[in-house]
Amino acid sequence: MLKQKDFSQFYFFNFNPWVKKEDLKDKIEHPFIFIESYMDNLNTYPYLNTFEKAQIIFNDIKDYQKAAYNCFELELNLLQENRIMYLNQIVNRLLKTQKDLRQLKRKEILNKHKPIHIVIHLLINSVKEILQSIFIAYHLELNNSNRETLSKWFYLKKAVVSFRLNKYPEDRRFERLYNEKLIKKGFISQLTNFATFKSLFEARQLENKINWIDRKSTLYYFIKLLLQYNAIKNPKNRHWEVASEFFLLKGESLLPKDFLNQKETMNKVKRKHLESFVKALV
Structure with missing residues (x-):
């Protein structure tokens, strides 16, 4: 499974728009690439038919998700001029990945390999959790399209405001x-x-x-x-x-x-x- 050992291609393209593609060939495309890596290797899970095996995959995905989100926030916070562009590129890619996962789930071939459904479900939930975290933390920086899309699925808790005294003492x-x-x-x-x-x-x-x-x-x-x-x-x-x-x-x-x-x-x-x-x- 791919791990992020350096800044991603998304980061470099936004940090330096003139960077050459050949200079980035050994770098991962974006921090959440682990999801696409799982999708590319679904056929390696034909025997995922016990709770123990499912638990192992679940824990692995959670670990990758946490590490990837930390890398994403690092890159986002280091960028200045193209920070918003980077953020929306990430969301666009996650939305596309989510759509691809749902299409995979609907394919008839999955009915013959039911254990694969487990990985698909776990990945869909992982994307959902990542998008929810991004929406809650960075909704003000999302473009209109992404904000509108995510606001249909997630909502922001209205902040609780404290009391106000009628007569304030010194x-x-x-x-x-x-x-x-x-x-x-x-x-x-x-x-x-x-x-x-x-x-x-x-x-x-x-x-x-x-x-x-x-x-x-x-x-x-x-x-x-x-x-x-x-x-x-x-x-x-x-x-x-x-x-x-x-x-x-x-x-x-x-x-x-x-x-x-x-x-x-x-x-x-x-x-x-x-x-x-x-x-x-x-």
């Missing part, structure tokens, strides 16, 4: 409240710096998460207090989505559904500390 006072009421009282990890916590109230997209180290019941009550005291602008019923996006619970990720049927803490001391913090914001 930074030094805000940081002092944070340290005294949330850090020292054991609600938030000392490793969560003030800037990270502050971003929870700046209508921003996630950069770093806040590690809530107390119980989920106190985090639940904290979010309820922000709403109850009108400390934040109306989040339009997305407060649990924001909470799950911006908080970890003792280092573990959260989902909005984790707050369903959750009860607030009844610990009077903890309730008092949280109420004191939120009241200071209004």
